[in-house]
Amino acid sequence: xxxxxxxxxxxxxxxxxxxxxxxxxxxxxxxxxxxxxxxxxxxxxxxxxxxxxxxxxxxxxxxxxxxxxxxxxxxxxxxxxxxxxxxxxxxxxxxxxxxxxxxxxxxxxxxxxxxxxxxxxxxxxxxxxxxxxxxxxxxxxxxxxxxxxxxxxxxxxxxxxxxxxxxxxxxxxxxxxxxxxxxxxxxxxxxxxxxxxxxxxxxxxxxxxxxxxxxxxxxxxxxxxxxxxxxxxxxxxxxxxxxxxxxxxxxxxxxxxxxxxxxxxxxxxxxxxxxxxxxxxxxxxxxxxxxxxxxxxxxxxxxxxxxxxx
Amino acid sequence: xxxxxxxxxxxxxxxxxxxxxxxxxxxxxxxxxxxxxxxxxxxxxxxxxxxxxxxxxxxxxxxxxxxxxxxxxxxxxxxxxxxxxxxxxxxxxxxxxxxxxxxxxxxxxxxxxxxxxxxxxxxxxxxxxxxxxxxxxxxxxxxxxxxxxxxxxxxxxxxxxxxxxxxxxxxxxxxxxxxxxxxxxxxxxxxxxxxxxxxxxxxxxxxxxxxxxxxxxxxxxxxxxxxxxxxxxxxxxxxxxxxxxxxxxxxxxxxxxxxxxxxxxxxxxxxxxxxxxxxxxxxxxxxxxxxxxxxxxxxxxxxxxxxxxxxxxxxxxxxxxxxxx
Numbered sequence: 001x002x003x004x005x006x007x008x009x010x011x012x013x014x015x016x017x018x019x020x021x022x023x024x025x026x027x028x029x030x031x032x033x034x035x036x037x038x039x040x041x042x043x044x045x046x047x048x049x050x051x052x053x054x055x056x057x058x059x060x061x062x063x064x065x066x067x068x069x070x071x072x073x074x075x076x077x078x079x080x081x082x083x084x085x086x087x088x089x090x091x092x093x094x095x096x097x098x099x100x101x102x103x104x105x106x107x108x109x110x111x112x113x114x115x116x117x118x119x120x121x122x123x124x125x126x127x128x129x130x131x132x133x134x135x136x137x138x139x140x141x142x143x144x145x146x147x148x149x150x151x152x153x154x155x156x157x158x159x160x161x162x163x164x165x166x167x168x169x170x171x172x173x174x175x176x177x178x179x180x181x182x183x184x185x186x187x188x189x190x191x192x193x194x195x196x197x198x199x200x201x202x203x204x205x206x207x208x209x210x211x212x213x214x215x216x217x218x219x220x221x222x223x224x225x226x227x228x229x230x231x232x233x234x235x236x237x238x239x240x241x242x243x244x245x246x247x248x249x250x251x252x253x254x255x256x257x258x259x260x261x262x263x264x265x266x267x268x269x270x271x272x273x274x275x276x277x278x279x280x281x282x283x284x285x286x287x288x289x290x291x292x293x294x295x296x297x298x299x300x301x302x303x304x305x306x307x308x309x310x
Numbered sequence: 311x312x313x314x315x316x317x318x319x320x321x322x323x324x325x326x327x328x329x330x331x332x333x334x335x336x337x338x339x340x341x342x343x344x345x346x347x348x349x350x351x352x353x354x355x356x357x358x359x360x361x362x363x364x365x366x367x368x369x370x371x372x373x374x375x376x377x378x379x380x381x382x383x384x385x386x387x388x389x390x391x392x393x394x395x396x397x398x399x400x401x402x403x404x405x406x407x408x409x410x411x412x413x414x415x416x417x418x419x420x421x422x423x424x425x426x427x428x429x430x431x432x433x434x435x436x437x438x439x440x441x442x443x444x445x446x447x448x449x450x451x452x453x454x455x456x457x458x459x460x461x462x463x464x465x466x467x468x469x470x471x472x473x474x475x476x477x478x479x480x481x482x483x484x485x486x487x488x489x490x491x492x493x494x495x496x497x498x499x500x501x502x503x504x505x506x507x508x509x510x511x512x513x514x515x516x517x518x519x520x521x522x523x524x525x526x527x528x529x530x531x532x533x534x535x536x537x538x539x540x541x542x543x544x545x546x547x548x549x550x551x552x553x554x555x556x557x558x559x560x561x562x563x564x565x566x567x568x569x570x571x572x573x574x575x576x577x578x579x580x581x582x583x584x585x586x587x588x589x590x591x592x593x594x595x596x597x598x599x600x601x602x603x604x605x606x607x608x609x610x611x612x613x614x615x616x617x618x619x620x621x622x623x624x625x626x627x628x629x630x631x632x633x634x635x
Contacts, residue, residue, distance in 0.1 A: 149325050152614050154569035157606065164591045164599050165336035241452040248454045249576055249588055261452075268458065272473055276462055283455050294450045 031303045041295030048289050052107040059101035064256070093267065093278045102263055103285045109259040110286070113170060114239040117177035122232060124178065125185025130216050130224070132186070133193030144190070147183045155180040155242060163251040173252050177239050188231045192224040226304040233297030237290045244286055260286040314622060322615045329607040333600055334377050386604060387597030391590070396601035400583050406476060407582030409487050410574070411567045413498060414505035419560060422510040426517025427544060427552070433522060441514060448511030453570060457504040457577035464500060472497050474579035501578040505570060509563050516559060520552040527551075561617035565610035 033039055051058060092098055132143040150158070159176040166172045196202065197220065205215045244261030246252035248268075253259045258266070260282045267278030380386070389396045429441040448456075465473035476497055487494070524530060525548065533547045534540075572584030579585065583602060590598040 145321075149321075149328060152325065153329075153607070153610060154566040156572070157569040157610075160569075160572065160587070161333065161336070161603055164587075164603075165333075237450065241450075244452050245454055245573055248452075249573065251588075251591055264455065264458070271458065271462060272466060276466070279458060280462070283458065287451055287455065290450050290452070291447075294446070 028300075028303050032299055035299050035302075038295055038299030041292045041299070044288065045292040045296060048107060048285075048292065049111065051104055052111045055101075055104035055108045059098075059104045061098050061101045063097045063102040063105055093270075099277060099281050102258070103260070103282050106258055106260040106263045106282055107285060107289070109170070109253055109257050110240055110243060110261070110289070113173055113177065113243050113253070113259065114236055117174045117181065117239055118232060118236050120174070120178045121181035121235070122185050122228070125182040126189050126221065126228070128182070129186040129189030130193050130221055133190045133197050134212065134216050134220060136194075136197075140190075143186065147187050150180075150183045151187070155238070156245060159242060159246055160249070160251060163246060168251065168254045170253050170257055173243055173246060176246070177242060180242070181235055181239065184231055184235055185228065188227050189221075189224050192227050193220050196220055196223045230297065230301045230304055233293060233300055237293040237297065240286070240290055240293070260289075311622075315619065318615060318618055318622075322611045325611050326607060330378065330381070330604065331374070333603050334374055381604060386601035389590075389595055389598050391593050391595045391598075396595075396597040397605070399598060400586065400601050400605055403581065403583040403586050405487065406580060407568065407571050407575070407584060410498070410501055410505060410580060410582060411564070411571055413502040415509070415560065415564065415567065417502055417506035418510035418513055419556075421506075422513030423517050423549075423556065425510075426514040427521050427548065429514065430518040430521025431525065431544070433518070438518075442518070445511040445514040448507045448514075453504065453508060453573045454577050456507055457501070457574055460500050460504055461577070471500055473500075476581055501574050501580050504577065505567065505574045508570065509567065512559065512563070513556060516556060517552055520555060521548060524548050524551050558617070558621055561613065561620070564617075565613040568606055568609060 032042075056062070093102065128143055132140040158180050162176040162179065163172060166175070202215060202219060205219050210219075243252060243259060244264070247259050247261030248265045250265065253262055255262070263282035264279050264286070267275070267280075267282065270276075271279050384397055385395070386397050388394065389399055392399055425441050429438040432438045461473045464471045474497075476494065530543060530547055533543045538547075568584070571582060572587055574580065575582045575584040576588050583605075587599065587602045589595075590602070
């Protein structure tokens with residue numbers, strides 16, 4: 001749906017409106033900003049993404065450089081002044097680690113895992129989904145059986161099985177997330193591609209004797225993108241939550257590269273003794289990220305839904 | 311009908327076999343299976359004897375046959391930690407998980423359906439919007455984080471309810487249960503709410519969407535025109551018609567409740583099979599992990615099978631389309 005304006009859209013044939021027709025991307029953007037909540041969500045998400053990317057330059061300290069930690073500052077509540085005179089606005093953990101810095105680095109790991117697995121899962125799911133829809137028949141029914149089989153098990157159970165067997169590690173968590181998520185994309189792409197498949201332009205392309213691959217990826221796929229975007233926003237929020245859950249359970253990322261989920265788990269032991277901040281602030285960061293993505297996703301679903309278009 | 315049953319049963323069997331292969335490949339083919347299956351303290355001669363006994367010198371497909379053969383007889387290995395058959399240990403923990411799941415399911419339906427109807431009847435009211443907002447939070451916030459907030463508020467700050475454990479249990483139908491004693495009940499409330507919140511949010515959204523559609527139907531207008539009380543219209547005419555999709559979802563989500571229970575049990579130190587799984591992963595007690603996975607897969611596949619069969623009995627269109635497909 002990212003056609004440029006120089007190709008005349010079919011609507012322009014109608015004589016009624018001499019108005020300039022926006023590209024689909026422009027129309028989506030214009031409608032998107034009509035909802036202030038969605039704009040706040042988008043801004044919040046962009047800010048979080050920026051913090052995650054720029055964490056090494058923004059964070060007051062490197063929370064994993066032991067030389068920068070002072071054990072004298074261990075377990076300070078939010079707003080306390082450190083031994084050296086800095087203020088810890090979100091307190092410190094047992095090792096005297098500034099929680100703001102830890103959260104910034106944690107966001108980095110959380111978003112990295114979620115976005116890499118998102119990219120891989122979309123690629124794999126899309127190729128498989130378009131293949132199923134384009135060829136149909138036995139290939140289609142076999143692929144969809146596998147998809148149905150996988151979706152009949154809870155994602156967290158499949159991820160747990162894999163990680164229990166493979167052990168901890170950022171790469172292993174990504175592998176597990178890709179394996180539980182590709183099926184959603186495959187199903188989404190397949191269901192919209194199967195509708196597009198019957199349309200005349202695919203027949204026309206086949207009459208031109210274009211290669212199957214060209215028709216699948218240049219003609220069929222671009223028309224299946226909108227529902228894919230909606231599923232992707234839902235799934236990236238799911239991926240972040242799932243990674244956090246796995247890390248919380250102790251089968252996710254390793255101690256050396258803690259994500260938000262692992263930070264929460266580390267602080268969990270202190271929660272009962274009243275040192276809530278070690279766990280609470282990473283949790284708030286996690287929740288804000290997920291809500292921001294969900295708000296954006298909800299709005300995109302409304303804007304991209306052809307049935308609700310004016 | 312028989313064609314459908316056989317077909318559907320075949321699919322279920324295939325699902326169990328596929329998961330068995332996955333677990334088998336994971337445990338036996340990745341890494342050295344002897345490390346995985348024998349405790350680290352074993353001597354060299356123990357290792358040789360076990361390799362021989364487990365047939366690990368045989369080709370992989372033969373080993374798979376042995377694994378399946380033992381599994382079918384209920385032998386899924388012996389726990390390193392407890393020194394007893396892994397399956398027995400899990401079955402001992404099953405009642406605690408079942409109790410939690412059943413109470414959570416009752417909570418999510420008992421609260422979710424009325425709240426959903428309320429929000430569906432008055433979608434623009436403050437109460438309706440609040441319910442919807444709450445349900446969005448309910449399924450977008452990670453389960454373990456909700457549980458921690460519950461502990462922070464009700465156990466740490468207010469001190470009303472215990473933060474973990476199962477409390478006093480009594481015997482009920484041959485199982486140890488918590489809900490019959492006051493102490494047990496107080497331990498049960500928070501984990502049950504935690505496990506229920508996600509499903510409750512789903513049920514609220516589903517009920518609300520269905521209610522909004524059903525209210526516009528002619529038979530509801532007619533019932534109102536007849537002068538029936540608003541209460542009767544809701545309880546009989548609306549409720550009956552929204553329950554079919556809700557029941558389907560409840561059936562399908564029952565299986566995933568077992569998986570979600572892993573998280574809730576870990577947060578609240580609830581001694582069920584989910585907590586056992588996480589403990590076993592941390593202690594590298596692989597036979598228990600394998601036994602847990604096989605048992606859970608079997609339970610989920612069985613639930614899905616039963617739900618599909620019941621649903622096809624309720625709605626003939628499904629079994630007809632399946633027979634053709």
